[in-house]
Amino acid sequence: EDQVTQSPEALRLQEGESSSLNCSYTVSGLRGLFWYRQDPGKGPEFLFTLYSAGEEKEKERLKATLTKKESFLHITAPKPEDSATYLCAVRSTGANSKLTFGKGITLSVRP
Amino acid sequence: KAGVTQTPRYLIKTRGQQVTLSCSPISGHRSVSWYQQTPGQGLQFLFEYFSETQRNKGNFPGRFSGRQFSNSRSEMNVSTLELGDSALYLCASSRTTSGPYEQYFGPGTRLTVT
Numbered sequence: 001e002d003q004v005t006q007s008p009e010a011l012r013l014q015e016g017e018s019s020s021l022n023c024s025y026t027v028s029g030l031r032g033l034f035w036y037r038q039d040p041g042k043g044p045e046f047l048f049t050l051y052s053a054g055e056e057k058e059k060e061r062l063k064a065t066l067t068k069k070e071s072f073l074h075i076t077a078p079k080p081e082d083s084a085t086y087l088c089a090v091r092s093t094g095a096n097s098k099l100t101f102g103k104g105i106t107l108s109v110r111p
Numbered sequence: 112k113a114g115v116t117q118t119p120r121y122l123i124k125t126r127g128q129q130v131t132l133s134c135s136p137i138s139g140h141r142s143v144s145w146y147q148q149t150p151g152q153g154l155q156f157l158f159e160y161f162s163e164t165q166r167n168k169g170n171f172p173g174r175f176s177g178r179q180f181s182n183s184r185s186e187m188n189v190s191t192l193e194l195g196d197s198a199l200y201l202c203a204s205s206r207t208t209s210g211p212y213e214q215y216f217g218p219g220t221r222l223t224v225t
Contacts, residue, residue, distance in 0.1 A: 032212045043115070043201050043216035044154075087154065091212050096159075096167045099144070099214060103153040 002027045002092050006102035013078055013109050021073040021105045023088030031097060033071050035064050036087040038104070044087055047073075078109045113138065115204050115217035123223045129190040132220045136183050136204030142166075143185040144214060145177060148199040160185055161207070189222075197224045 003026040013019055025033065032051050036044035048057040050066040057064045061082065063074040073086055085104040091097050116135045124130050136143050145157040156169040160179035177187040183204075189196055199221050203214035 034213065036216075041221075043203075043218045046213050046215055049213050089154075098156045098159060098167050098169065100156070101146075101154040 002090055002097075002100040004088055004090055004100055004102035006086075006088050006105050008105060009103070010106045011108070013075075013107065015079055015109055015111050016077050018074070018076045018078070021075070021086055021107070023071040023073070023102055024069060025071070025088070025090045026069075027090050027092040029093035031091045031093045033066055034089045034091070034099070035071070035073055036089065038085045038087055047086075075107070078107075080109045080111050083107055083109045115202055115215055117200075117202050117217040117220050119220060120218065121221045121223075123225060124192050125225055126192055126194060128192050129188065130192060130222060131186055131188045132200055132202075132222075134185045134187075134202030134204075134217060136185070136202075137215055140204035140206050140215075141183050142205045142207055143179055143183065144203045144205075145185070145187050146201045146203065147171070148201055148219070149197075154201070157187065192224045194224050197222060 005024045007022045032049050035047040038044040048064040053068045055066050061076050065072050085106045087104045089099045089101040091099050118133045142161045144159040146154045148154045158177050159167045163179045174190045179185045199219045201216050201219045203216045205214045
């Protein structure tokens, strides 16, 4: 069964203090790894898809990277508006596979 | 382009009642998935539909059911509600089930069972 573990559970940063969020996964074969951002009371917002080890994607202050066992979401010089819960999910290559989510990392950025 | 819409946004029901939630996917998206989100369990997969057929189902009791219509709109039903069914129910759509695989989520329906 596919498994996703995210760490740490919560992270508090000072504005401008760069850091990384970790997502470790176990799948029989990876079809895709996905990062989402979720604000309180809202649905998850799609950020990135990574398909193979070595792949990187960037968007503003966020950069996602992928290895064969984990993915990192690097946040450079974060701002208070980056405060949210960041979710990682994987989809395996099995027939009729589903998205399996980690429990998320709650990021708080103080001004 | 309009995003995924879900109705109603909030619901309060009593134990033993049943409830139907509705989801309209992004135009052109034919796959719809449903998730239950709770603080303790996080996002858990309920089921996925494509072309009116259920393609996959999560580990939920038979009280949870769904369907998809020919216009790709989807509904999920929960019968004989229990207190533990209180959660945020999220619907997500994607173009197909064979890729690209990004799912786009709606705002959710907050269900409270009393």
